Amino acid sequence: MxxxxxxxxxxxxxxxxxxxxxxxxxxxxxxxxxxxxxxxxxxxxxxxxxxxxxxxxxxxxxxxxxxxxxxxxxxxxxxxxxxxxxxxxxxxxxxxxxxxxxxxxxxxxxxxxxxxxxxxxxxxxxxxxxxSCPNWGTKPFCSLDIWQKDNRFKDFVRCKWLSYEVHGRGLFVFKEKLKKLKVDLKVWNKEVFGDVNQAWEILKNKIQELDVRDDVGDLDEECRLERRSLLAEQNENAFRQEAVIHQIVRLKWLKHSDLNSKKFHSAVKWRRVRNGINGLFVDGRWCEDKEVVKDKIRDFFKARFEGVVGLQVRLDNVSFNSIFVVDNKMLVSPFSEEEVKDGVWSYDSLKSPGLDGFNFELIKLCWEFFRDDILLAVNDFASFGK
Incomplete structure (x- = not known):
C-alpha cells in the first residue's frame, strides 16, 4: 500500500x-x-x-x-x-x-x-x-567459522598448505601462502561446502514435493525415508545459516540453536542499507560513477597516510634509560614457539588478525601445519621490521 x-x-x-x-x-x-x-x-x-x-x-x-x-x-x-x-x-x-x-x-x-x-x-x-546496490567489485575474503564444523575442512587446508611452494623470507612466504589459500578456499566453499541459502531452497522444494505426494496418498516407504533424510539435512542447513548470521552481526549472546533467523536477517539487511556507500560529492556535484568514487576514496586515504616531507625529529642531548646486557639479549633473541603460541591463544577466536580475513579460530585449528611458517614470519618481522 x-x-x-x-x-x-x-x-x-x-x-x-x-x-x-x-x-x-x-x-x-x-x-x-x-x-x-x-x-x-x-x-x-x-x-x-x-x-x-x-x-x-x-x-x-x-x-x-x-x-x-x-x-x-x-x-x-x-x-x-x-x-x-x-x-x-x-x-x-x-x-x-x-x-x-x-x-x-x-x-x-x-x-x-x-x-x-x-x-x-x-x-x-x-x-x-x-x-540501489552498486557493484564495487570483488568482495573481501572472510573465513566462515561454520567451515570448521565440516569434517572435510581441516584435511583440505592441510593438503593445500603443504602443497604450496614459495621461496623467500619468512614473512613473504607466509603472506603468499595465505593468498593462495584464499583462492582455494573460495573454490572449496562454492563447489564442496555450497551456498547455504541456495541449498535451503533446493531442500525446501524437494520436501514440499514429497509432502504434496503424501497428501494424495502417493508416497511409498522409500520416499518417506528420503523425506526423513531431507528434513535432517534441512536442520543441518538451518544451523549453518544461523552460524553465518551469528558471525556477520557479531552478537556474542546469540546461540547457534536460537532459530530466530527472520529477526537477524532483518538486522543485517538494515545495517547494510544504512552503512552502504552509493556515491560521493565530487567538486560539488553528486557522483555515482563506480570508478570515480573508488579513486576518490583511495586518494583520500592515501593523503591521510602519506608522510610529511621535511618533518624531522632531533634527539640531541636527550638521555635515555639503559637496560642490562641480559635484558637486551632477551629482547633481541628469536621468539620461541611457546611465546608465539601463547600470543595467538590469548586472542578471542573470532578476532581477525588483519585485512586478510583469517580469524584466530582458523589459525588455532590449523596450528600444527601453520606453526613453522608463523614462527618464521614473526621472527622475520622482528629482525627486519617489515
Missing part, C-alpha cells in the same frame, strides 16, 4: 493524520507499506536549520518519532542532500519530505534508498526511491 501526504499546519492537525494512518496500518500489518510525501515535520533538530531564529521543536519531534515507531515504519537512508525544502528567501532549510516503509518492503527491496535530486518546484527537491 502506498500513502501520499500533503503538508498540514498545526501539530494538532498532524496528529490527526498520523492517528488515521496508524489506524489503517494496524489493520494491514502484513502488507507492504510505503508512506511518502511532505510531512512538514522533522525527526531531529539537525533536520531544520534557520538563519533567523531557532525555535523549540521538541514536541513535534517527539510526536513524529512516536508515530513512526507505533506504525512500525522505517526511515530509509537519504542520498544526495541533507535537506529537501528551502524557504524562498533562503533563511530556513528543512528535511520535511521523506519516505517511510514497512519491514515487509525491506524484505522485498532490501537496498532501498531515497535519492534527492534537483528542485521540481521552487521550494522542494525531487524525491526518488531506488533499490
Amino acid at each position: 502506498q500513502v501520499g501526504l500533503l503538508r498540514s499546519g498545526s501539530l494538532k492537525e498532524k496528529k490527526l493524520i498520523w492517528d488515521e494512518i496508524n489506524a489503517c496500518r494496524a489493520s494491514q500489518l502484513n502488507k507492504i507499506w510505503c508512506v511518502v510525501g511532505d510531512f512538514n515535520s522533522i525527526r531531529t533538530k539537525d533536520e531544520r536549520k534557520s538563519l533567523v531564529s531557532s525555535s523549540n521543536y521538541s514536541r513535534e519531534i517527539h510526536g513524529f518519532n512516536e508515530f513512526i515507531e507505533k506504525a512500525e515504519l522505517l526511515d530509509i537512508p537519504m542520498v544526495g542532500r541533507k535537506f529537501t525544502w528551502y524557504k524562498p528567501n533562503g533563511t530556513v532549510k528543512s528535511r520535511i519530505d521523506r519516505v517511510l516503509v514497512s519491514k515487509k518492503w525491506m524484505e522485498v527491496w532490501p537496498n532501498s534508498k531515497q535519492f534527492i535530486y534537483s528542485r521540481s518546484v521552487p521550494n522542494h527537491f525531487v524525491l526518488v526511491i531506488k533499490d
